[in-house]
Amino acid sequence: MAKQAPATKPGVRGSRSGRPIMALLDLLGRRWTLRIVWELREGALTSRALRTACDEASPTILQTRLTELREAGFVELTDDGYGLTVLGRELFQTFTPLHRFAERWSKQEGS
Amino acid sequence: MAKQAPATKPGVRGSRSGRPIMALLDLLGRRWTLRIVWELREGALTSRALRTACDEASPTILQTRLTELREAGFVELTDDGYGLTVLGRELFQTFTPLHRFAERWSKQEGS
DNA sequence: TCTCATTGCTACATTTACTGTAGCAATACG
């Protein structure tokens, strides 16, 4: 079940082009992926706690996404539960501008 | 078919919490959404050109995503085709660190 | 005006992805 070479695994759309950004956009563009990274931002969570944080999402898909994120090297399973790796935290850093953008977006939306 | 109040439209997962980032993560976490924004980064594309750029994705889903992105205020349809709005370009700006991250990610993956 | 090509967009049957519920084996605590 443990795959290798995550960055270019065949099932990833856009990875045929060899452009890493495509593989990343594809991975992040799957349901719950962005959310999981977001919810783990402040520390590790157990699978159940993560599920609660993710609005009781189906454990099936959470497990699938966690496996993908682990294969990609963004998430790891420790004694404290699932947590972001160093790489995963770097990925989360790129969300910061996104967060600020979201705030601006929601405000200009009312008009 | 035309909805209103995009930031808090009922179908958006995570928006019940009222946190804009959740609505944004949900929108961006749908298939082809990230990719579309990415492909429009250098200028407007016609629907067919966008489809080609998106690896011949189904026009059905592209049209759905384009509608969502237009309702969100990120994309607009002009004489040149679909293009990013000012807001959409701001959103794309947040991808820049993601792009650089993707490059680093693909390199450390081989080990 | 009659093609012909392009645009944005949609129908629809098939396939894939996701959901919701239930429950497993392993571990730990009493």
Place this chain on the structure above:
DNA sequence: CGTATTGCTACAGTAAATGTAGCAATGAGA
């Protein structure tokens, strides 16, 4: 032993995405 976690999986049902085809509207050319 019971019971309460953990990570994880099975499976039936539902929702989402794909792939192919084609529509109406627009414009260019003969």
